[in-house]
Amino acid sequence: MSDPSAPSVILTGITDWLEWQDYIGKKLELATWAAIKTNDKAFIIVEPNRPQISAFNSTDSSAAELPEHQVNSYSLAWTIYLEGLDLYVKQQKQLMRARDIIYSSVDSRLARYLHWDHDIFQWMKTLTDAVLAERQKS
Numbered sequence: 506m507s508d509p510s511a512p513s514v515i516l517t518g519i520t521d522w523l524e525w526q527d528y529i530g531k532k533l534e535l536a537t538w539a540a541i542k543t544n545d546k547a548f549i550i551v552e553p554n555r556p557q558i559s560a561f562n563s564t565d566s567s568a569a570e571l572p573e574h575q576v577n578s579y580s581l582a583w584t585i586y587l588e589g590l591d592l593y594v595k596q597q598k599q600l601m602r603a604r605d606i607i608y609s610s611v612d613s614r615l616a617r618y619l620h621w622d623h624d625i626f627q628w629m630k631t632l633t634d635a636v637l638a639e640r641q642k643s
Contacts, residue, residue: 512610516632519640525610532606537599544626550596553589556582600625607632 514521514528530538540548558568561575561582568579603625608616611632618631 512606514610516611516615516636518615519636522636528610529603529606533603534599537596537603541603541625541629544629546626549600550589550593552593553586556586604628 512528514525516522516525526542530542533541536548539545556579558566558571558579561579562571568576571579607625607628608619611619615632615635618635619628623631
């Protein structure tokens with residue numbers, strides 16, 4: 506019996522390149538796949554900076570010491586930070602999922618080019634280069 510979690514398309518070369526891209530695209534959120542496929546690094550959300558009390562009043566060390574109007578400003582900054590952090594974490598999970606899906610759906614010959622210390626954009630460039638090099642050999 507086959508493994509239901511196994512990918513239905515395995516990238517082995519140029520012959521299944523388009524089908525593989527379609528398969529990966531269906532497994533990921535549209536915006537994530539579009540960014541990966543087009544090498545759009547501007548899509549990547551930068552981890553937000555946690556608001557510091559000292560940015561609101563350099564002499565205070567806790568929110569309790571801030572004047573009321575600065576407490577409100579700090580609370581707003583904290584809310585914005587938490588929302589940004591949530592988006593960042595969700596995107597990082599989606600990118601990790603993309604790496605897992607891509608790695609599990611390429612054959613061992615191509616997988617050897619995928620280094621875990623490279624980002625997803627480098628992976629796609631590597632796979633594209635490998636597949637195109639195969640076409641040129643033909």
